[in-house]
Amino acid sequence: MKALLLNILSFLFFFQIVAQDSDPYLDYFHQNVEKSIDQRRFNYDDIVNTINTLSNSPGFKVEQVGSSVKGEPLNLICWGNGNESILLWSQMHGDEPTATMALMDLFNFLANKQNPAGEQLKARLRDSLSLYFLPMLNPDGARSHSRHNAMGIDINRDAVRQNTPEGIVLKQTQERLRPDWGFNLHDQSRYYQAGYSEQPATFSFLAPAFNKEKDINGIRLAAMQLIVELNQLMQGYIPDQVGRYSDTFEPRAFGDNMQKWGVKTILVECGGNPDDLEKQVIRKYHFALFLRAFETIMNKDYTSYSVSDYEKIPFNRRRMMELVLRQAKFDFDGFETNLDLGFQAIEYNSKDYSDFYKRGSISEIGDLTGYQGYQDIDASGLELKKGRLYPEVISTVSLLDKAFVAKLHKQGYTDVRIKNLPVKLNRYDLPLMLHSSKKNFVNNAVRLYGNPSFYLEDDAGNVSAVIVNGVYYSVY
Ligand SMILES: [Zn+2]
Secondary structure (H helix, E strand, O other), rough: OOHHHHHHHHHHHHHHHHHHHOOHHHHHHHHHHOOOOOOOOOOOHHHHHHHHHOOOOOOOEEEEEEEEEOEEEEEOOOOOOOOEEEEEEEOOOOOOHHOOOHHHHHHHHHHOOOHHHHHHHHHHHHHHEEEEEEOOOOOOHHHHOOOOOOOOOOHHHHOOOEEEEHHHHHHHHHHHHHEEEEEEEEOOOEEEEOOOOOOOOOOEOOOOOOOOOOOOOOHHHHHHHHHHHHHHHHHHOOOOOEEOOOOOOOOOOHHHHHHOOOOOOEEEEEOOOOOOOOOHHHHHHHHHHHHHHHHHHHHHOOOOOOOOHHHHHOEEOEEEEEEEEEEEEEEEEEEEEEEEEEEEEEEEEEEOOOOEEEEEEEEEEEEEOEEEEEEEOOOOOOEEEEEEEEEEEOOOHHHOOOOHHHHHHHOEEEEEOOOOOHHHHHHHHOOOOOOOOOOOOOOOOOOOOOOEEEEEEOOOOOOEEEOOOOEEEOOO
C-alpha cells in the first residue's frame, strides 16, 4: 500500500515537473491543431468546414461580408465581448497561407473545451477583447497559389483605389468596426536572413509607417511596443531568427493606411525555417504569437518598451540560399581557383495547384561570405567537376533504386536518359537529373542562373558528393 502511494506521489511529482517545463501555448497548439491541413497548398474548400463549425459554436459569430472576384465567400468571424478590438486578416496574398493555418488552430482553441488553465485564459480574453478575423482574404489566389487576386491585382496595393472586391471588404470592415489593433498577416521569401545572424528570418515584423517621413505617433509606437514583446517570445523559440521588415512608406498598402486610419497595425511575415518547407513548425509558433499578442494587449504589458527596443530587431537581408558550397576547387578552362557557389530555387505549381516541384539555379558565384545556405557545405580540398551523363539509356525511372543511384554517383554520373520520361513534376525530386533518350550532351559547366549538375572529388579521385538541381547529396 505504501509502495503504491509512493508510486502515485512520484507520478504526480513527475507530472508536475513535466507540466511546468512545457510551454502552455505549444500544448494548446498540439491539442487544437487543425489536422486536415498539413501543407501550404490548400484552398477555401479546406477551411470551409472549420468555418461552418464556428457558426454553430457558442461565442462565435460568422458573417459573410463579401465575395471574391470568382464568387468565393469572404467571412468575418467574431469572438469575445471586450472593449478592446483587434482585426486580423490573413492571406490577402494567395500564396502566403501560414497565418491562415494558425488561425484555424486558434479557432479550434477558442471553440473547443480546454484544460482549466486554458478555459481561464479564454474567459479573460473573452471579457477583455473583441476579436475579428478575415481569414483567407484572397481565396481565388489561394486556389491558384498566386499572390494576386483573380483580376491580377495585388490586394495589398488596393487600400486607397479600391479596385477589388476583396480590398473593398477589408476597408469596409475597418470602417465599420474601427478596431484598435490590426494584424496584417503574410509570408515572405525563405531567402531573407535576420540581420547578420546567418539564420533565416523565420518571422519578420513591422510597425508600418503612416507617412514618408516615417514619423512615430502614439498609434505606431504601440504597434512597435507590441512587436518588442512578440520578438522576445520568438527569441525563446527560434533565437536569432527574427527580422524587421523594411519600413519604407507604401501609400497604396493596407498596413500603412490602417496605421494612418488610427489602427495600431503590425505586419507579420513568415519566412523560411530549416527543415520546414511546408511551414508546419512556423505555424505552431504563429499560434503561440497570437495568444501572446492577445494576452499582452489585454494586460497592457507592452507600454514600458521603447522605440530603441524595437529598432534593435535587425533588418531583413536577402542572404539565404538553398545551398552554399564553399571553397571548392574549380578549373575554369585552365584557370584554377577556389570558389563559392550559391543555389536558390523556384517553385513551379502542378496543373491543379495541389503540388509543385522546385527547380534550382546558381544565383551567385565567387565570395559568398555573409550568405548562408539551408545546406551549407565546406568543400575546401575538393574539386568541383561537371556532372557526367550516363552513357546508357535507362528504360524506366523505377530502375533507379538506391543501390543503382549510389553506383552512378560514385562514378560521377549525375545525369541519366530515360526512355519513358515521367511528367515534369516528379522529375526534379530525384538525386539524378533526368533527360529524354534523345539527349546526347549535357552542359554542366558552372554558369550563372544555370542549373548544372556537379560532383565533388577528393585528392584520391573518389567522389564524395553530387549536386543535382541545387541539392547536395553526399556519396558513401
Ligand atoms: Zn504578402
